[in-house]
Amino acid sequence: MGRQPCCDKVGVKKGPWTAEEDQKLVGFLLTHGHCCWRVVPKLAGLLRCGKSCRLRWTNYLRPDLKRGLLSDDEERLVIDLHAQLGNRWSKIAARLPGRTDNEIKNHWNTHIRKKLLRMGIDPVTHLPLQQLQQDTPAPPPEQMQQQQEEQPQQQALDGGELMQEEGGGTPMIQPHEIMPPPAQPTAASNCGSASSASAGSASVVSPSSCSSSASASASAASGVEATEWPEPMYLFGMDGIMDAGWGGLFPGTGTGTGGFGAIDPFDDQCPGGGFDQDGDWM
């Protein structure tokens, strides 16, 4: 809405990632790691800005990501950490292996925040709302407005949604449901028409609509034992991934974003640069 684009270059694609783009990005990062995110899209053959690639990787394609809703323990930890750290989502995410700051931020805003409000707890201060109102006789105008907006919502939700959410909420894919891909998966084939349904959203494979049924049946057929594996990996199969040595790529899965500690990305390319002023590889 009137914002300046982060990439002023013409021809930079935005919006949802396609399966093909995911494949290119993962394939490139598998073999090269990343030197400078700015040049990753160029070298990977993507019409994206580096920022977009980094975001896609850290929030969705990283193999050490957990998928699905936060567990009760994780949720409690998030609340606890939020009370200590505030909206330092990256710091909070660093304490939850396999979770991204974006994921935690979203979960906070959509689930935990509402839950706390229904419990009469201010999600910002973590103090009881009533006590907050008594202790702060004249809150700032914006806070007053916020409380006025939130109180009716709290009352409105006290009815049925509480019970629903307390009972576990929407049944999305759980970590234990994540199965390794079949031996020879076809790109995006696990979800049937996922790639053809909408070019723009083909890569955004809905866990609830796809993996829990498709991958479960696939693993049942192949007899593969259930293990934790990120959803997008279905798109590419395991052979190349294992050959490329994911384990070496991600030695520390609990360190939050980044996580290329053990590799020397672009070992023979990066040192000394090699890019012109436009960031083109020379």
Place this chain on the structure above:
DNA sequence: AACAGCTTCAACCGCAGGCAT
């Protein structure tokens, strides 16, 4: 079945900080 309103979450944006020169 069709529509409208609501919810969710992937992706975007601008900004700040770190680092190299």
Place this chain on the structure above:
DNA sequence: GATGCCTGCGGTTGAAGCTGT
């Protein structure tokens, strides 16, 4: 110390999916 580049962070947006009428 000044400048520029790159990365990471937190806030925000909007399309897709879901739910209710």
